[in-house]
Amino acid sequence: MWQEIVSIKGPYNFERVLERLLLDPLHAVNLEEQTLKIPLWLDAKPAVVEIKSLGNLENPAFNVSSTSETDKTKAIEAVTKILQWDQSLLNTHHHFSQTDLKELFEIHYGTPLILDFDPYSCLMKCIIHQQLNLSFAHKLTERFVHTFGFEKEGVWFYPQPEKIASLTVEELRALQFSGRKAEYAIGVSKAIVNGEIDLEVLKELPEEDIFSKLIKLKGVGPWTIQNLLMFGYGKPNLFPTGDIGIQNALKKLYNLDRKPTLEEMEKYKQPWEPYLSYAALYLWRSIE
DNA sequence: AACCAGGGAAGAT
């Protein structure tokens, strides 16, 4: 049981963060209280950490607390990474003020990238969400977590890979997974359990190495890896050109009568480096 | 009623 006040550099729009997280029914958000509860694995044990907003857009501050017996320093370190408290958005916004995304960055001023709570759940979520509309995708992940994960202090934890590796395709089909999706989720979990893939080790490698290792897994293609790099590992310069949402957003931005080609997207994105992840983030918002 | 969805594998050229 502990708590600590953490002040960070603005701008940081926590209310936007909460509204966004609310789209996924698995997130423990309280808009009235301006709080978020985060499920964490610390020292191989599940712990719930609560974040409460105390500040405002330009002077953000948070009360971070936990009733779990867990290491305070490690917990705050993990939360800082997930909520990207160590990434100042000032440079980013300044950079985009001279690009085609100027207006988009004004609209989303102070909106940070938010990571998934751990790389494995990010990977499972990506596989489950492949090729599905967002509302059904969230239903599927919700069933997945409610069936095979667990709840602690009102917060849902994704299952560990050992649990999913031990399932049969039929058990996931029962949740309305396709046969393929079920095979992917189980197969990837098995690769993690048997040590073929270590997501924590992978995180430290160059992006090309992460790509070449993960692409071998059945069910893991370019889109899934890009999403893991962005939302699992928090890489700041990722642009998922294979994503339908990004393509539609660019079509809308540039008033195209068709989706942009890969070559066109490579050209558009150049001025947005090295903050491509934020460009992608706000482009997604622009079509919601 | 079609057509698409914040893809990817397997089969067919």
Added chain:
DNA sequence: ATCTTCCATGGT
């Protein structure tokens, strides 16, 4: 190597 089809189901 590149193009096409299939997967399952909900949303529009």
